[in-house]
Amino acid sequence: MKEKSICAAIRLLCMTGLIGGSTALCLSAHAQEAGIQRVEITGSAIKRIAKEGxxxxxxxxxxxxxxxxxxxxxxxxxxxxxxxxxxxxxxxxxxxxxxxxxxxxxxxxxxxxxxxxxxxxxxxxxxxxxxxxxxxxxxxxxxxxxxxxxxxxxxxxxxxxxxxxxxxxxxxxxxxxxxxxxxxxxxxxxxxxxxxxxxxxxxxxxxxxxxxxxxxxxxxxxxAKDRDFAKTGLRRFTENGKTYSTYLLAANTAPASATLSLKDNTVKIFSPAYFKTGACAPNTAFVGTAEDKSCWFDYAGTVQLxxxxxxxxxxxxxxxxxxxxxxxxxxxxxxxxxxxxxxxxxxxxxxxxxxxxxx
CATH class of the missing domain: 2.170.130.10 (TonB-dependent receptor, plug domain)
Structure with a gap:
């Protein structure tokens, strides 16, 4: 009761402006009456001024x-x-x-x-x-x-x-x-x-x-093979009645393609599986013309997402x-x-x- 009376008296004096530095004193009185909770602060240790924000x-x-x-x-x-x-x-x-x-x-x-x-x-x-x-x-x-x-x-x-x-x-x-x-x-x-x-x-x-x-x-x-959007690197689409393709394939990877060095110093690239059976091997895709008989390795479907x-x-x-x-x-x-x-x-x-x- 005595503490509450003192706090009430200080607040009255603050209101009438009879005590110098009334703001700090009143805040102190309020803090003593309400109690102070423990606060933990983590962050920057750089000293700053108030205007910096x-x-x-x-x-x-x-x-x-x-x-x-x-x-x-x-x-x-x-x-x-x-x-x-x-x-x-x-x-x-x-x-x-x-x-x-x-x-x-x-x-x-x-x-x-x-x-x-x-x-x-x-x-x-x-x-x-x-x-x-x-x-x-x-x-x-x-x-x-x-x-x-x-x-x-x-x-x-x-x-x-x-x-x-x-x-x-x-x-x-x-x-x-x-x-x-x-x-x-x-x-x-x-x-x-x-x-x-x-x-x-x-x-x-x-x-x-x-x-x-x-x-x-x-x-x-x-x-990648378990999802339709990633199971192949070959994408075909049609625009104005014409067929186009975008692809992420590898031409040099065996067994998709083999390179032959001929006696006339020319180089022939062909697909062994297509040459033998008329179809591309698994994990390969046909991207050439019928004359080239070219199958490229479709590596997109062999990796993991x-x-x-x-x-x-x-x-x-x-x-x-x-x-x-x-x-x-x-x-x-x-x-x-x-x-x-x-x-x-x-x-x-x-x-x-x-x-x-x-x-």
Whole structure:
């Protein structure tokens, strides 16, 4: 009652303007009466003036992440409007990507987009500075903060495009289990995942917290031959009564074509299967004239749209409060990612010297 009376008296004096510096004093009185909640702030450490305004920061809470339906960090990054020019797992087909999944803000490049884990740098892949997102467990992510403006003055040249900071869960006590299965309407491309996590101890009450999270993700392969839009590189269409073709085919790949070096120093390219049976071999397409008897290798239908992959992730954290001003923490992130990609045969030419009968 005494405290409330004092606060009421201060508010009365503020209203009458009898106390100098009334605004700060009244705000202090309101804060003491209402109580102060704990607020945690992560972000840039650069000192700024008020007229500069706020930095362009995107914030994704746990609820926002759940609404996106993303089952992996890669899928989450793809859903962000500020991300362009990044590498996905599907780009690992036919010799590209190598299973790497990275982030690129405004298509400036993965080498210039800094990826942080709880505000700290994590190991990069290869000899560059880009981070493979496949090593970050989605089940352990609590929120994501994306700075879509350059921060090279604070972090270095790898933050020219911006910064994406993954904040992992902490101070969790309950047991959580999540599972999901996705099955397309057509053959291939399904995926499944499950994760479980358990925490021990309340950091505020017990002075410590230990959290363990395990997740497993499995992606089935999606072959190009299983989808009509990708099963062939040969597309025919009609315009003004005339037939045209657009194609992504290889003329030099055996057994589609063979090259004969004749005695008169001329070169003859023909298709052995067409020459023998009058029809092109499997995975080849007829694109020449009847005189040429030419079948080209239709490699588009032999590759994968999405490669087969599996990911196992283990995240563990320990936090201990030594005193109200000092905490001790430790984090362990283990991730094993396996990808099986299919490659189309190299476009090699098969040359045969003609020394006798062809058959």
């Amino acid at each position: 706020a930095l362009p920061v995107q914030f994704l809470s746990a609820a926002d992440i759940q609404k996106t339906g993303a089952k992996s960090v890669e899928e989450l990054v793809q859903s962000l409007s500020s991300m362009q020019g990044f590498t996905t797992a599907s780009e690992s087909v036919n010799g590209g990507g190598g299973g790497v999944q990275n982030a690129s803000i405004h298509s400036i490049g993965a080498a210039y987009t800094l990826v942080l884990l709880n505000g700290r740098r994590i190991a990069s892949y290869g000899s560059g500075s880009a981070v493979n997102l496949a090593s970050i467990p989605m089940s352990a992510v609590e929120r994501v903060e994306i700075l879509t403006d350059g921060a090279s003055t604070l972090y270095g040249s790898d933050a020219i495009a911006g910064v994406i900071n993954f904040i992992l869960k902490k101070n969790q006590q309950d047991f959580r289990f999540d599972a999901g299965v996705n099955r397309p309407g057509k053959k291939g491309g399904g995926n499944s995942n499950f994760s479980m996590s358990k925490g021990f101890g309340d950091l505020d009450k017990d002075g410590y917290n230990f959290l363990v999270t395990y997740a497993h993700d499995a992606q089935r392969e999606l072959n 999405v490669p087969k992959s599996e990911r196992d992730s283990l995240f563990s954290s320990f936090n201990m409060k030594l005193n109200p001003e000092l905490n001790v923490f430790g984090e362990l992130v283990l991730s094993k990612y396996k990808q099986t990609a299919r490659y189309a045969p190299a476009a090699q030419r098969l040359s045969l010297p003609l020394t006798g009968a062809l058959y």
